[in-house]
Amino acid sequence: MPAYSVKVIDADIGHYRIVIVPPSIAAEVGLCGGCKARVRFNGKETTALVAIDPSIKEKTVTICRWFWEEIGKPERVDLHPHVIPQSVRFIKEKLRGRRLGYEEIYTIIKDVVDGVLTDTEIAAFIAAQESVGMDINEMIHLTKAMVETGVKIDFDRPVYDMHSIGGVPGNSKVSIVAVPTVAAMEVFIPKTSSRAITSPAGTADTMEVFANVEFGLEELKELAKKTYGFIVWGGTLNLAPADDILIRVEYQLMADPLSQMIASILSKKISMGVQNLLIDIPVGREAKVESLEKGRELASIFTQVGQGLGLSMRVALTYGGQPIGYAVGPALEAREALQTLLGNGPMSVREKATALAGLVLEMAGIAPRGAGKATAKEILASGKSYEAFRRMIEAQGGNPDIKPEDIPVGSHRAEITAPMDGYVTGVYNRAITLIARAAGAPHDKGAGVLLHVKRGHKVRKGDVLLEIYSNSETRLDEALKLVSKVRPITIEGMLLETYPEEV
Template sequence: MLKKLGDCKAAEVYPVDLPPSFDAFKRRLEGKRLDAGDYKRLVGDIVAGLYDEAQIAAFLVSQLHHRLSDEELGYLIRAMVDTGEIVSFGEPVYDEHSIGGVPGNSKVALIVVPIVASKGLLIPKTSSRAITSPAGTADTMEVLARVTFSAEEIHDMALRARGLIVWGGALNLAPADDVFVRVERRIGVDPPTQMVASILAKKLAMSVSRLVIDIPVGRGAKVENEKDAAMLASMFLSQASRLGVTMRVALTFGNEPIGLSVGPALEAREALETLMKGDGPLGLVEKACSLAGLVLELGGVAPRGRGYSLACEILRSGMAYKKFREIIEVQEGDPDVKPEDIRLAPKRFTLEARRDGIVSSIDNVAISLAAKAAGAPDDKTAGIKLHVKTGYRVKKGDPLLTIYASSDARLHEAVRIIEEYNAVVVEGVIVKLFP
């Protein structure tokens, strides 16, 4: 506040009255339903700074105990959009968005966006920074290029490159979402209804009308079973129909990390390698091409059911890498950057297999916690590189994963978590003998 006052030498401070929407706020905490006007006033007061972080946290947590109705969720989304700017492009806008929750997932968009943009579809992707994970898409892209721009800059850049990967938090798009995300990060929660509201509000503010939603499902993911995933998918589709958005929702494999890297710099390296080679870790390529293929189908570029094969062809041909270079350049990065140019943290520890056998599981939670303990995403050079995936056969002494950190203390804590959680389980080939 003092910085905003500038050269002011003195100021009189008075207690602030309760916000005009406080009655609606109390009713929401009690689980009572609010109408469109209630949400408009409540969101407006939150954006105006009339609620503190404790009150906003209470609003978020209330959604875990008293789920918003479909009507209320629609009111919340509209209120979030209406309190900020809207970027219009004058043509159909496409996007792909993952709810996240699986380590290594942030790099997928770095492959999807150039695949889609290379076919001429407009995909100006606004991404978030990490909320509960070791890297958000914006964190990872920032390793390669600038991600903070004004709405006017994004408009012009997107029309030039046809694709962007930028941070939405620097824009005045659905500004209430930036407030909510900041508090969610502090308290470590991401209520499903608020997640849907956050994602769709940002997309509507970017005039997205055709959208693919990715819901990873698996142990340690935000959604651990297909029943809950189907309920979340239904929530997205219901709101999409209300808001005039054409949407497809994909439930994807989320039992283990995506690809072989976790953390901004490591993931940026892996995405860049995959684009340059036109190939990469099977799980990463499968996921990126599947999601990109769905967007291509929404755009009429590929017939339904043929998008995946077209996306793979675009990746293999080098068209996606060529487009990614354009995107990096328009975002003021170095289009000639090579994977080996990306710096990694200097302190390292490699976990080795203690026995011969087969990798039976890799714990998402342990990998996420350890990567964050190592310093990710705030320290972009920190993270974890996997040397194995589930089903790999290993021998005693083979490397399973390597942790990267910038200090011995962070490295020690990350190692402790990996070992305490038994993050990578290696089972013997023979489980039991008879007699």
């Protein structure tokens, strides 16, 4: 029987796994404050930081509740001094430029999931990917290891999905239009999506305006009986659990290495049983990919890695040089998506959604190659996409009768107007993202930016360029302050310069 009884406390120190022990236990095991210990319980093992508290008199090990629950609520645990795990050696070899094999990458990812590696060691793994990089085989290994260390779902029928690598504000609404357009043709598309990390709205955030997006695995199987398509949040499903931990460290380092991005996307899709996948790569100024050439390179890598994992893959390069549509932020985008499904959306949303849905319909054999977009446009125009979306909302527990104007947006509003006559020469992704987030998106669902113009539009002095929405007056002020700093929109008169200069 393990040596020490466990005491549980409610202190919250986030994801840090800490065991608090009295000096007597520290001396017995040979632990120091701030060093790591192996914690053993019920035949399993994890790693935790040691805190020594001289005020504890009993010989107990104190553990925070979430950590205790995660390791299966053991009543007693053993402690042992930490040894440097083998995976650290592999990470170091990767840093020195060596290619890793499957067993080595699996060992690293398993230790990430089991809590054996600390953030320090994981940071070195992210850093190695950022600086040394991975080849196609390593990316295949990485993806596979992330799938193998998580839960996999099997739907017993062909599964289709689409995923955008993101980076362009206003993009979350595209799936809201495209997924029901695919599902309308009885092609099964169980889309898991993410919440926003650095963007103003993830597809899950926007879908949540209409319906519940948090389901367990068994509930998903029930959903699949009711509807050909759904859009849910992937976060609660324990698909590729390494990913959440790796993303947390990436966020701290502001790093997003290519190999990790690809493995992150593909591992979640494979865990969901997807066999046919469309990847959308927005290309343009201030998108994640800024040139067509780089877009093609990335498309080739995605295809090779996906095919190496047995996926049927297509990749679309789409225009991402300015926001998609006019609305940015969960509720504003939900409105615009619903308008598009009802036939009154902006052209850029309709074009992109039908192009993507069309490619999936081609993969599914519903439309011949090259004819998918036209088919998707017909489906959208006929109202079948809207009907399919109503079934999705209903299955996910929302109100299918909702109208665009029923969707509440931020109660505070401000307008930015044109300072001069001229033409819009730029609407900037990064600035729009920053302003929408400053206004409170994605946590404040009503917060965001509603554009009135796009690149190339003609404006007169005093015309509204954009509106900012927020439910908090303070945040609206913050967002307004940003406008002058980050320049979301530029306008120039037709006459740019005159020669000779006036003297």
